[in-house]
Amino acid sequence: MDRRKVLALLGASPVLAAGTPAFARTAPKAASKHAPAMSSGLVNSLNPAVTPQLPRRIPLAPRLDTLNGKTIYLVDTDWGGMGQNSVIQEEMQKWFAANMPGVKTIIKVKKGNFVTDDPALWKEIADKEGDGVVLGVAG
Amino acid sequence: MSSEAGEIEQKYHIPVVAAAGSNVVSFGIGANFKYNTGMPIRYVGVPFPFSGQPRSVLKGYVEGKDTVSGKPLMQAIVDGLTKPLTDEEKMSGIPPESIPEPRLLAPATEDDLQALFKERCWTDFNPVIIPTEERVAAMLKGTSHKPDEIVKSAAGTFGTKRPFTVEKVAIVAVMAGAKPEYLPLILALSSMVPYQDSTTSIAQMLVVNGPIRKKIDMNSGLGALGPNCDANSVIGRSKTLIHKIIQGYDEGVTGFASLSNPLRYDNLCLAENEEELPATWDPLHVQLGHKASDSVITMFTGWNFINSTGWVETHYAPQNLMRDYMSSLSGMSATLLMDPSVAELLNNVQGFTTKAALAEWLSQNVEKTAESYWGNSIVSSMLGPLGEQGLEPYAGWRKLPGDSRIKPFNNARNIRSVVVGGKTASVWFATDFMPEKSVSIDAWA
Numbered sequence: 321m322d323r324r325k326v327l328a329l330l331g332a333s334p335v336l337a338a339g340t341p342a343f344a345r346t347a348p349k350a351a352s353k354h355a356p357a358m359s360s361g362l363v364n365s366l367n368p369a370v371t372p373q374l375p376r377r378i379p380l381a382p383r384l385d386t387l388n389g390k391t392i393y394l395v396d397t398d399w400g401g402m403g404q405n406s407v408i409q410e411e412m413q414k415w416f417a418a419n420m421p422g423v424k425t426i427i428k429v430k431k432g433n434f435v436t437d438d439p440a441l442w443k444e445i446a447d448k449e450g451d452g453v454v455l456g457v458a459g
Numbered sequence: 460m461s462s463e464a465g466e467i468e469q470k471y472h473i474p475v476v477a478a479a480g481s482n483v484v485s486f487g488i489g490a491n492f493k494y495n496t497g498m499p500i501r502y503v504g505v506p507f508p509f510s511g512q513p514r515s516v517l518k519g520y521v522e523g524k525d526t527v528s529g530k531p532l533m534q535a536i537v538d539g540l541t542k543p544l545t546d547e548e549k550m551s552g553i554p555p556e557s558i559p560e561p562r563l564l565a566p567a568t569e570d571d572l573q574a575l576f577k578e579r580c581w582t583d584f585n586p587v588i589i590p591t592e593e594r595v596a597a598m599l600k601g602t603s604h605k606p607d608e609i610v611k612s613a614a615g616t617f618g619t620k621r622p623f624t625v626e627k628v629a630i631v632a633v634m635a636g637a638k639p640e641y642l643p644l645i646l647a648l649s650s651m652v653p654y655q656d657s658t659t660s661i662a663q664m665l666v667v668n669g670p671i672r673k674k675i676d677m678n679s680g681l682g683a684l685g686p687n688c689d690a691n692s693v694i695g696r697s698k699t700l701i702h703k704i705i706q707g708y709d710e711g712v713t714g715f716a717s718l719s720n721p722l723r724y725d726n727l728c729l730a731e732n733e734e735e736l737p738a739t740w741d742p743l744h745v746q747l748g749h750k751a752s753d754s755v756i757t758m759f760t761g762w763n764f765i766n767s768t769g770w771v772e773t774h775y776a777p778q779n780l781m782r783d784y785m786s787s788l789s790g791m792s793a794t795l796l797m798d799p800s801v802a803e804l805l806n807n808v809q810g811f812t813t814k815a816a817l818a819e820w821l822s823q824n825v826e827k828t829a830e831s832y833w834g835n836s837i838v839s840s841m842l843g844p845l846g847e848q849g850l851e852p853y854a855g856w857r858k859l860p861g862d863s864r865i866k867p868f869n870n871a872r873n874i875r876s877v878v879v880g881g882k883t884a885s886v887w888f889a890t891d892f893m894p895e896k897s898v899s900i901d902a903w904a
Contacts (some may be wrong), residue, residue: 337673363569365572366562368627370622373621381471381472381473382542386541408478431689433842442467453475456477459509
């Protein structure tokens, strides 16, 4: 179905068909509850759609000016279980050693499983003055 | 993973780069950020699949390109940790409001509305009943609850805020083809969102117990699992539409089920044949702590659905074939759907005078090798880490030689039985479905 037609049916401006930033949509016009059908054969339908509520935006932490002399934690989230993916962290560690030897890297495997949080590890990284984290791999 | 990255960034002010497979990375960057975390976590993507690949391939991924930016992966990681934040990444507070959906759509022809509903992913791609005001008003007569009552707020995937009303559920019920008397059940069903999703072929099963079964003519007898009953079919379909419309499940945007599952068309919606239970067997809802007089819907989640194929023979007891078939399941849970004739044979001939007794026997007799048990990625990812941390029996099972035999259903409480069917064949299904939520339908009358 043509996107302009979809938007028209939703009561929205066809301008939207040109593409807009995520939070800059034009408000669709709500059809009046008592609006008559425009001509015979037209149907007034209630709108099934639910309006999602956007969460409070939280800024990211400031970035590092350089990685030289910094400690980066390579955290295996244990996707797949049983430490299968630490191989990727090991290969990342080798890459840093070969290409950015001034970066200290430490591999850690998250406790629990891939869907559970590990706040003790995050605290440990902070307490040991970790400068950055590469977290992964989710799939 | 976005929430963990966010926790590290927000609580400890440590920059994070998150890595995800190319199969799901768009969710982390897109819908999960926009509707859930509110933090534009910096992601890099690696090719999928990565699990199951040899080191040589994974090394190639690390030395290859980031599937998000197209840059070399490691350069993208370095950039993610060092490049100054953009204005978007510094943004704090409440973003501009999402645009409220109008209550009514613009008037249109039936054909255009059908096309629109498909375009917006509001259907199962079968035609729906257009929810006119008149039809929805008639549907709302099926409940005493007010149309503007909020059923639930945290309705979206991962609990994102998608508050929805009784009227929205009535709209979905109309679209699915429901009668007003089904509405309390469909409202109860809607209160269980968000439903579990996965990149795997996860599915849900709906089991209804109590007086509502008869009141709305659900089929718990002949042909109960087939397309033979208005209530079973329409209520099952309602769950699919709730998932898409209310929860906002959109394949490729908020969900990424590689094969998905045909069970998602009707969600195995069935009613237990309580009238044909052996006298000492409790119906499911009573086992779950409800009164026999309560009307209850129980949602199960699982993946597998294996049929007995033939009927029960004298020379091989039904529990033996159940044991054999269940050895192919993961071991985390099982639910047997059995014809009343099978329940009768198990009770009268084999001596299983309760569902629990059957579960206990199966728990002690289903076996598989340790290698096969851990070969299932759901088991290895969910239970493997528990074994690594010393939790038994998983810790012991991790240490066993691969060909050692274990009893994967070590907890008999994870084996359920539901009796359903019309007594024209002594057949059954072995499934790995596990009860997830069980809610009162009466509360929504």
